[in-house]
Amino acid sequence: MDLTEILHHLGEYDDPTFRTVSPPIYQSSNFDFKTVNDFRAAMANEEHLPIYTRGANPTVRLLEKKLAALQGTEAALCFGSGSAAVAAAVMNSVSGGEHVICVDYAYSWTKKLLGPFLGKYNVEVSFIDGRDPESLAKAWKQNTTLLYLESPTSITFECHDIAHFIAEAKKRGVTTILDNTYGSLLNHYPVELGVDMVVHSATKFISGHSDVVGGVVCASAKRISSIFMAEYMTLGATMSPNDAWLLIRSLRTFEIRMRQAEIQAKTISDYLENHPGVKVVHDPFLESHPDHKLALEQFSVRIPMFSFELNTDKKEVVEVFCNSLKYIRLAVSWGGYESLLLPATVFPHDLYPLSLMRLYIGLEHSDLLISDFENAFKNSGLLS
Ligand SMILES: *Cc1c(COP(=O)(O)O)cnc(C)c1O
Numbered sequence: 001m002d003l004t005e006i007l008h009h010l011g012e013y014d015d016p017t018f019r020t021v022s023p024p025i026y027q028s029s030n031f032d033f034k035t036v037n038d039f040r041a042a043m044a045n046e047e048h049l050p051i052y053t054r055g056a057n058p059t060v061r062l063l064e065k066k067l068a069a070l071q072g073t074e075a076a077l078c079f080g081s082g083s084a085a086v087a088a089a090v091m092n093s094v095s096g097g098e099h100v101i102c103v104d105y106a107y108s109w110t111k112k113l114l115g116p117f118l119g120k121y122n123v124e125v126s127f128i129d130g131r132d133p134e135s136l137a138k139a140w141k142q143n144t145t146l147l148y149l150e151s152p153t154s155i156t157f158e159c160h161d162i163a164h165f166i167a168e169a170k171k172r173g174v175t176t177i178l179d180n181t182y183g184s185l186l187n188h189y190p191v192e193l194g195v196d197m198v199v200h201s202a203t204k205f206i207s208g209h210s211d212v213v214g215g216v217v218c219a220s221a222k223r224i225s226s227i228f229m230a231e232y233m234t235l236g237a238t239m240s241p242n243d244a245w246l247l248i249r250s251l252r253t254f255e256i257r258m259r260q261a262e263i264q265a266k267t268i269s270d271y272l273e274n275h276p277g278v279k280v281v282h283d284p285f286l287e288s289h290p291d292h293k294l295a296l297e298q299f300s301v302r303i304p305m306f307s308f309e310l311n312t313d314k315k316e317v318v319e320v321f322c323n324s325l326k327y328i329r330l331a332v333s334w335g336g337y338e339s340l341l342l343p344a345t346v347f348p349h350d351l352y353p354l355s356l357m358r359l360y361i362g363l364e365h366s367d368l369l370i371s372d373f374e375n376a377f378k379n380s381g382l383l384s
Contacts, residue, residue, distance in 0.1 A: 001069055003186075007251050011065040014058075025245040026050070026058045047228045055233060059241040063248050067206070067216050070185040070251075071198055075224035077232055078216050078244060082181065082201025083109050084237030085215030089197045090114065092227045093146045093175045096122035100146045101139045103130035103160060105153035107179060114148065130160035131291075136168060144172070149195075150179040151298065152291075155344070155358055157282045157306055159291035159298060166193045181205075186258060186301045197223060202239075204335030208250045208257050212243045257337075260363055261304035267366040268359070271373070272308050277382030279309040279355070304362075305334055310355040310382060317380050318345055318355045324376035327368055334360035339369055 001010065015024055031050040033039035042049040050056050060078050068076035079085040090113060094100055102114050104127045114125040124143075128135040130153065147169040151160040162178065169176045177197045178190045184205045190198055200206060202214035217227060232238075265285070273281045273288070281288075283306030284295035310318060322330055328339045330346075339362040344352035361369065377383050 003070075003255055006066055006069045007254055010069055011062045014062075023059065023062055023245065023248060025241050026053075027241050028057075029053045046233075047225055053241065054236050054238050055228075057238075057241050057244070059248075060239050060244040063239075063244040063251075064216070066248070066251060067185065067200075067202075068218055070254075071180075071200075071218040072188045072191045073198065073218040074221040076216050076218045077224050077227055078202070078214060078239040079232075080215070080237040080239050080243075081213050082199070082203055082215035083107075083113075084235070085199045085201070085217045086110050086177075086179065087113055088227050088231035088235065088237070089177050089199050089217045089219075090118070090146065090148065091231050092223070093177065093197075094118070094123050095145075097143065098145045099124045099126070099141045099143045100148060101126050101128055101136065101144060102148040103128060103150055103153065105130070105156055105158065106148065106150045107154055107181075110148070110150070110179065130165075131158055133161065133164055136165060140172065144174055147174050147176050148179075149176065149190075150182075152182055152284055152295070152303070155307060155342075155352060155356070157284055157291075159284045159294040161294060162190060162195075162298065163193050166190070166195055170194060182303055182305070183299055184258060184301060184303070185254070187299055189298050189300075191218075196220075202247055203333065205258065206247055206250060206254070206335075208253065208335060208337065209246075210333070210336030210338065212246045212250075214239050214243055214247060257363065258301050261361060262302040264361045264363070264366050264369075265302050265304035265306075268361050268369055269306060271366075271370055272359075275373075275377065277311050277377045277380075279311045281308040282306055282356075283308075305358065305360045307356055307358045309353055310357075310380075312355055312380075312382065315345060315354060317382065318343060318357075321376045321380040321382065322357070324379040325372050326375070327364060327372045328359075334358075336362060337364075338362045339364055 064076040126139045176195045178195045180198045181201045197219040269283045284291040340360045342358040344356040
């Protein structure tokens with residue numbers, strides 16, 4: 001289906017009363033029935049018919065229809081956060097006594113879920129170096145049932161050979177989940193390779209306005225039904241109808257936001273790579289990056305985010321640089337209209353080089369962002 005048809009038309013015009021242009025928000029926790037017969041029919045199909053909003057809500061269902069079509073899967077299920085979506089997909093795939101393999105540098109809370117959290121339920125996890133196929137080859141166990149992937153990875157922007165990983169898992173009948181939040185819904189590559197489930201934090205590109213926290217699992221109708229009847233209904237990490245409506249609103253501009261971000265990202269990445277105050281830019285879309293070939297193979301749209309290191313090993317210089325920025329804000333998360341910088345020095349650990357920082361490029365004009373950086377380089381003495 002055509003992208004614009006999904007974003008602007010799919011699933012709409014279903015309102016029984018008026019032909020609303022913007023779909024209605026069914027802000028109702030409960031739905032009633034005219035007859036016992038209707039009630040009984042709905043109870044037998046709780047996944048698809050509105051009974052109670054922890055189950056099927058029409059506004060959330062409309063969003064799910066669009067997200068499944070965008071990701072190229074049969075079905076989708078929305079959650080109150082990306083982490084809830086990750087947890088539901090993972091918990092649906094493993095039981096106590098089984099073993100999970102996960103790439104290193106996956107999203108931090110995903111690693112906590114797979115490690116200490118599921119450890120309590122006797123699930124074992126091995127973290128592997130996603131850049132090294134040998135690392136996967138050595139990690140398989142008799143009881144491995146899930147391979148969890150994320151490419152590129154948080155903060156470091158390594159790209160992994162997910163085609164190889166998925167093929168290896170398929171040979172062994174092991175379920176695969178890919179966190180495709182960075183790759184965006186426009187990236188169908190993992191679905192074409194046969195990944196079993198794709199998860200996204202809807203908080204990021206899908207929202208695009210920094211006003212909603214949400215998540216989605218995209219998969220076959222069979223897997224989505226299985227998650228609905230188990231993790232979704234029992235754990236109850238539901239997305240509110242109002243948030244679903246905001247995300248439908250966000251999807252109207254999804255394509256143009258992604259296209260604009262792509263142009264901006266190239267300009268800023270090139271600017272930083274050629275700047276004397278910068279030691280290195282970790283952007284797989286730069287030719288100089290070791291994973292450039294993989295990035296071109298895996299992503300149809302450039303990811304407007306990367307990290308870079310300043311040409312200094314002094315903490316004070318890093319701080320003056322960051323504190324000098326006026327438009328680029330210091331914050332976690334990404335995907336909104338505003339550019340954001342996350343300096344590694346704020347982390348309570350020292351896994352990353354001292355001057356490393358992640359940059360998300362928003363919708364502000366690149367001239368404004370570059371003037372902001374110029375000022376910060378000048379203030380921190382990194383120009384000479
Ligand atoms: C933000 C994020 C998550 C978690 O999503 P929330 O909506 O914050 O719960 C998971 N994976 C990736 C890659 C993320 O960036």
